[in-house]
Amino acid sequence: MLKTVFANHELENPFMNASGVHCMTTEELNELYHSSAGAFITKSCTPLQRTGNPEPRYIDLPNGSINSMGLPNKGFDYYLDYVTHTPYRKLCFFSISGMSAAENLDMLRRLETSSFDGVTELNLSCPNVPGKPQLAYDFEQTERLLTQVFDFYRKPLGVKLPPYFDFAHFDQMADILNQFPLTYVNTINSVGNGLVIDPDLEQVVIKPKNGFGGLGGPLIKATALANVRAFATRLNSEIKIIGTGGITNGQDAFEHLLCGASVLQVGTQLHKEGPTIFDRLARELSDIMKKKGYAAIDEFRGKLKDLS
Structure with missing residues (x-):
């Protein structure tokens, strides 16, 4: 009932983790592999290991989460070694998030010549150059980078996007993405630069960036659904949609699929429940x-x- 085809692979169900959650170490990745998730993705990596921002940098909220992680990861070689030396039968995604275009291109060149046979995710929704917006908010730079990427990259590739809030931006980004042989678009990353306050202590709840951080979980579901729907109705049919944001139960999953998503990533709720969440989500979606x-x-x- 829940089987779906994605990138020429049959998945037992459309659920997987969102990069950044329960995928930092090989132990966590193995737990995802042995869970009932239909697929799994590695932590967004940089060429070298990063410790990330000072703690506290992630806080669970009653209606979601806030974080400013700072891209902590084990480094490109750590994850490449895992995906090329671990025999797995479940579709594996490899996420990269260089701090510059040059870093992204270098990692992609290494993936292109490696034995990795899964799907690559190019994360365009992390800060790139200090003082500049996320790369995916710079339309000219995004088009330039993707042009360089597809000059040489021939393996399945998708991009992860931040949320957009204006119809003109949906149109502009879709026009750019439709120029390239992308396998998918993943929408959305966290809603950036929220601020949560502890009213008793009269202070912010996370340390980095003076308390500013990315929002996730149920409080961003409406924005996530809007972005899934906007891109599903604008992108070429060959480009699939991964829906991410606010999935806590089967009803949320159903709504993402109804909007046009083919695969669903779970972040905040996976962090709260652990990999057993995929059993519950699959059961609840099947019941619906x-x-x-x-x-x-x-x-x-x-x-x-639509209402008409």
Whole structure:
């Protein structure tokens, strides 16, 4: 019932982790692999290991989370060694997030010549150059980078995007993405630069950036659904959508699929529950589909109705 095809791989279900959650170490990656998730992704990596921002840098909230992690990771070689020396039958995604275009291009060149046969995710939604916006908010730079990437990269590749809030920006980014043979677009990353306050202590709750951080979980679901829907109706049919943001139960998953997502990434709630969450999500989504009379995801995927 929940099986789906993505990048020429059949997945048992559409669920996987969001990069950054439960995927830092090989031990965590192995736990994802042995979970009931349909696929899994590595931590967004930089060429060299990074310790990230000072703690506290992640806080669970009653309606979501806030974080300013600073891209802590074990470094490109650590994850490349894992994905090229671990025999796995589940689709594996490899996430990269260089601090410059040159770093991204170098990592992609190494992936291109490696034995990695999964799917690569180029994270365009992390800070690039200090004082500059996230790369995906700079449309000219995004187009320039993707042009350079597809001059040589031939393996399956997707991009992870930040949230957009204006129809003109949906249109502009879709026009750029449609120029390239992308496998997918992952939308959204956390909603940037939120601020959460502890009213008793009268202070912010995380240390980096004077308390400013990315929001995740249920409080960003409406924004995530809007971005999934916006890109699903603007991108070429060959470019699939991974829906990320606010998935805590089967109903959330159903709504993402209804908006046009093909695969679903779970972040905040995975952090709270651990990999056993995928059993619950699959069960709840199956129950909803049965009640509605759907035997397969493709029977309703992308078929959200407008009021008319």
